[in-house]
Amino acid sequence: MAGTSAGIVAGLAAAAIGAVGILAYQASANVPPALNGKSRSGTAPAVAPTKAPRDRQRPTALPPGSGTGERVVYSVDADRVWLVGGNNKVGRTFKVAPGNVDPLPGSYFVTSRSSAVTGTDGLPVEHVVRFTSVDDVVVGFSAVREDKGKDKGSEPALGLAVKTGAIRESRADGDAMWEFATIGVRIVVIR
Known part of the structure; x- marks a missing residue:
């Protein structure tokens, strides 16, 4: 028994x-791919918008076809960001300096944030807003912290030997992104 x-x-x-x-x-x-922390390489983004048409008279205007509702729109080709409120109105737009690894066009979500860290390029950065990874390289927005009283602003990471997905903003733009792009906010990447 x-x-x-x-x-x-x-x-x-x-x-x-x-x-x-x-x-x-x-x-x-x-789990949505943008939230599971896995690399998106080899997989198609959730939404793959084609190159959004631009208004030649107003180059800073929000491109049509970049979605609706509250979101951050990032144009890889124009190196520009739009912070768009729930009313579909642009609250702020600004230029950025991307690293040498670009995210694929598509729809993502803010997955993590850090108030202050050292970037992959060795620079001290603040207000880091991450939303995806490409071939194990994390992609997100950040601003270079003040260095001996001087604001370094956005600095391109192009030409570095290390792969970096840092999309650099000025400190003022980084402050605005930090306030706007909390965990779960949608990031729409367009060409």
């Missing part, structure tokens, strides 16, 4: 472990 109850207990334990494994797999399969 002792062998039978040990077999029943072992069978129940195996069934419970199997059920937990199935539930864990189902949960991980339903």
Whole structure:
């Protein structure tokens, strides 16, 4: 009888472990790619807008076809960001200096933030807003911190030997991004 109850207990334990494994797999399969921390290389973005048309009379105007609702719109080709409120009105737009790794066009979400860290290029940065990774290179917005009383503003990371997904903003623009782009806010990347 002792062998039978040990077999029943072992069978129940195996069934419970199997059920937990199935539930864990189902949960991980339903996490949006932008929130699961995995590289997006080799996978298509959730939404892949084509190159958004530009208004030649107003080059800082929000490109049509860049979505609706509250969002950050980032144009890889124009090196420009728009902070768009829920009313679809632009609250702020500014130029940025990207690193040497660009995100794919698509729709992402802010996944993590850091108030102050050292960037992959070795510069002290603040107000870091991360939203994806490309080939294990994290991509996000940041501003170079003040260095001996002088604001370095945005500094391009192009030409570096290290791969960096840093999209640099001035400190004032970094402050605005930090206030606007909290965890879960949508980031729309366009060409």
